[in-house]
Amino acid sequence: MKKRTLLAGVAATALASMSFAGSHGDGPVKVGFVYVGPIGDGGWTYEHHQGLLAVEEAFGDKVETVYQESVPEGADAERAMTQMALQGADLIFTTSFGYMDPTINVAAKFPDVKFEHATGYKRADNVSTYSARFYEGRAVQGHIAGKMTKTNKIGYIASFPIPEVIRGINSAYLHAKKVNPDVEMNVVWVFTWFDPAKEADAAKALIDNGVDVVLQHTDSTAPQAAAAEAGVISFGQASDMAEFGPTPRVSSIIDNWAPYYIARTQAVLDGTWESVDTWDGISTGMVEIGEITEAVPADVKAEAEALRDAIGAGEYHPFTGPINKQDGSVWLADGETASDGDLAGMGFYVEGIVGDIPN
Amino acid sequence: MEFGSINPVLLVASLMVASTPILLAAIGELIAEKSGVLNLGVEGMMIVGAVTGFIVAVQTGSPFLGFVAAAAGAAVLAFLFAVLVLFFLSNQVATGLGLTLFGLGISALMGQGYVGIRPPASPRWDFFGLSELPVVGPILFNQHPLVYLSLILVAATWYVLRSTRMGLVLRAVGESHDAAHALGYSVHGTRIAAILFGGACAGLGGAFLSLVIVPQWTDGMTAGRGWIALAIVVFASWRPWRVLLGAYLFGGVTVLQLNLQAAGIAIPVELLSMSPYLITILVLVIISSDRNRAALNAPASLGRAFHASH
Incomplete structure (x- = not known):
């Protein structure tokens, strides 16, 4: 088991370094979203998806978005995130508490990809956290x-x-x-x-x-x-x-995530993104x-x-x-x-x- | 016994409602598996039934037509499965899993524009005021028609499998398709009918969720009930009455644990939450603990492809 995980890790890292060698800079910024439920839930995931749509609206062809719905919290989440990172996502929002450890694990394998984890408390150089009060x-x-x-x-x-x-x-x-x-x-x-x-x-x-x-x-x-x-x-x-x-x-x-998602995407476009902890409430409209x-x-x-x-x-x-x-x-x-x-x-x-x- | 603010009568009445989708799906799958076909697409057929039933009920204003459409819609999906595994001899496990993914996707597509709409209310049957009777009234005489239908289906399945020629042929096909074929029975015909029946039942179960229990359309609303139904068929060792027991235990303990929590009974929530899975599996394992007999009960041709040329 351990050996397999290790090998998979090595393979993923190798692939990652290949796909990111010189790929950054020109093309659109790719933004990924991992959802815990379906977009049509009418609640939590629906609002995150509204945020995705707002990002598309704000940046037009400067960004490209991808998302995956109904990703179970746990091991499967790592697979979904790894896949997104391998597809060339530059910024990945993981939108449920249970994605905390998977996000940290996958982020360690892809140091050039920026991660944003919603409602958690574990951060790294390429992992921010954000939540609403x-x-x-x-x-x-x-x-x-x-x-x-x-x-x-x-x-x-x-x-x-x-x-x-x-x-x-x-x-x-x-x-x-x-x-x-x-x-x-x-x-x-x-x-x-x-x-x-x-x-x-x-x-x-x-x-x-x-x-x-x-x-x-x-x-x-x-x-x-x-x-x-x-x-x-x-x-x-x-x-x-x-x-x-x-x-x-x-x-x-x-939950109004749109302003935050737009600001963070902008930061990646400008090259000013850094790991932060955001916790906003009624005052900012989140x-x-x-x-x-x-x-x-x-x-x-x-x-x-x-x-x-x-x-x-x-x-x-x-x-x-x-x-x-x-x-x-x-x-x-x-x-x-x-x-x-x-x-x-x-x-x-x-x-x-x-x-x-x-x- | 004192259960705090829990009303035992309301509890039994609501556990029957909560168990019905799983029961319907499981009894349909039992027939399909008895004919020798393992259809892992129950979840997909349920959700397609849920959305078709919902759309038709909203469009026509008739819950009855909704249920008919749900059965038909899910049967169409089941037919797709039947064609793939029976005539193109595709792998049953892979095709079934594909059917679930396909069902979840197409239902989300069909359901766009139906989110947040209220379906027409389904009337409950009231037997000449018998529902006013204490205790038995709400339990026996004030349920949704589909609850009665699900119970009738269990009894009918048991009777047909045990005592009719049709049931014998179905079982023969499931036990040894080559022998049944040699005797001149149509293996494909029997299996198609069984798969369609399984689909229709799963569809009814799905529509019961979207039209009665929840009642509204939400993407992915079956949330794994199809898989529970599949597990119950196996644990019930392919016997209709045990399927009923398994489904009611699972639904019952689920509702009971929510009620115990709502009433503030001091039992650790972790125990309560895992109890439906634990108790259902435990009881069904104990009643089928004779390993030889339980193994014999699995249809011998389950999951095997049949080709008439050999």
């Missing part, structure tokens, strides 16, 4: 959810127990709790980014258990349809999902709050928009103390805000959420 949007959702729930039970369809997802749960809970002290959060882990039937089943299970607001951190629109059938409310995730408004979808978080529909009372809508604007202006941080961890120990003292380092590695629930985070 989704938790800022979750704060706005939590506020609306806390105000709108009548059963005082909010359901959360969670994908994988990684910091990004846990931050979203905590942020939504804290802001729901702030406006509704009786609120409970029911979290269901589905261990998938994209499986419409399972997401729908999870939504139904939550609704059967008395939840009347459904938040999701998975990529398809299936929970929206389940919420519509049951007559409860929901929020668009990653993409606006406006077709489900005015109810069940009462608002949404929209996280947008979709229109709050008329199903939400005007005063709640105004409060939610004020919250959004305060976060955008930097006047309010969604994780501002006093906040205790689930076990009751102090995390943030009164008035203290969470550091980016703390947030990046968040692996605990805040006080009040019931249940354990799976390992």
Whole structure:
């Protein structure tokens, strides 16, 4: 096994150095995208693909784009990335958390190719990371959810127990709790980014258990349809999902990757690309709050928009103390805000959420 | 027993719904494999059924026509497979895998413009108000027609395979195509019919996902259910009732673990999440633990090409 991997590595490196010998400079810059789901998921991958289209629009024939859909996280991802690099891609965006180690591995074999990994934390000389502060949007959702729930039970369809997802749960809970002290959060882990039937089943299970607001951190629109059938409310995730408004979808978080993708492609064209760590939120527009529909009372809508604007202006941080961890120990003292380092590695629930985070 | 906020009646009713796509696909594949054809394209046929059913239901406003079209659409794809493996003698494994990739691709193409549309609602059957009965009402008398159809199909498959001439011929073709051919039975005819039946069932299963469970069209929405169906056929050692057991166990434990999580029952989520796979495999392995009999039950000509000239 080891020998084969080694040989494959040597072969890949040899091929890479061949195909890149003198190839750079003239032709168009080739930009690759690795997607975890299908473009038509209506959520996460759809928005990344909008970013690809924006790059094409912005640079015309100066760039050439390639993408691959539904690439499983794990060993297969390395194959997809290696193939893209061998095809001569100059810049590759790998758009799911589970591509972190594969990206680092493949990047080590192709030192001349620039990699950009979404939502991860491992970087190298030719690997940047970028993510959006989704938790800022979750704060706005939590506020609306806390105000709108009548059963005082909010359901959360969670994908994988990684910091990004846990931050979203905590942020939504804290802001729901702030406006509704009786609120409970029911979290269901589905261990998938994209499986419409399972997401729908999870939504139904939550609704059967008395939840009347459904938040999701998975990529398809299936929970929206389940919420519509049951007559409860929901929020668009990653993409606006406006077709489900005015109810069940009462608002949404929209990931707007286009400006970032254009800027990074420009950097490769200019030869100024270097490894960076980008984490933008509402202030730069990487996280947008979709229109709050008329199903939400005007005063709640105004409060939610004020919250959004305060976060955008930097006047309010969604994780501002006093906040205790689930076990009751102090995390943030009164008035203290969470550091980016703390947030990046968040692996605990805040006080009040019931249940354990799976390992 | 106290299950927190879980309502056991609703749970059983929803596990039957959640299991139906896998059950339909698996029972179709069982017939195909009993005739000696290994069709690994179940996933592709399901997704094509899901999209054809969805398009026709939206265009005509009739879920019934949608299901008919789903069965037909997936059967067309299955026919392609039949022609390739029976007449061009292509490798069944490779062709089946190709069929899945082709199905996923063409369904994404066909489904463009149907993303985010709501299909017409499928009515549930209500037997003269019997659904109002406590406990048995929601479980037995308030399901989607296709749930009943899937159960009838299991019973019919069992009966036909065991007690009819048609079933005997099908099994003969699957066990020894040369002997069946020598006796004058049409090996190709039987296999085409079995493959088409398998395709139609997979298509129905797919449409049940896109029209009833989810209900909407999303690319790649079968998300591996076709592969689960294939595995269940093997673990059920090609017996219809065990296919039912396997499909309901898998669907049931999936729904149960989501409900346990939603109700906040303190069982480690990791255990819950792997339990559908674990329990289904375990139970089916135990009931088919007599290795000799289980091996005998695999159709002897499964996956082998047949050419009438020798």
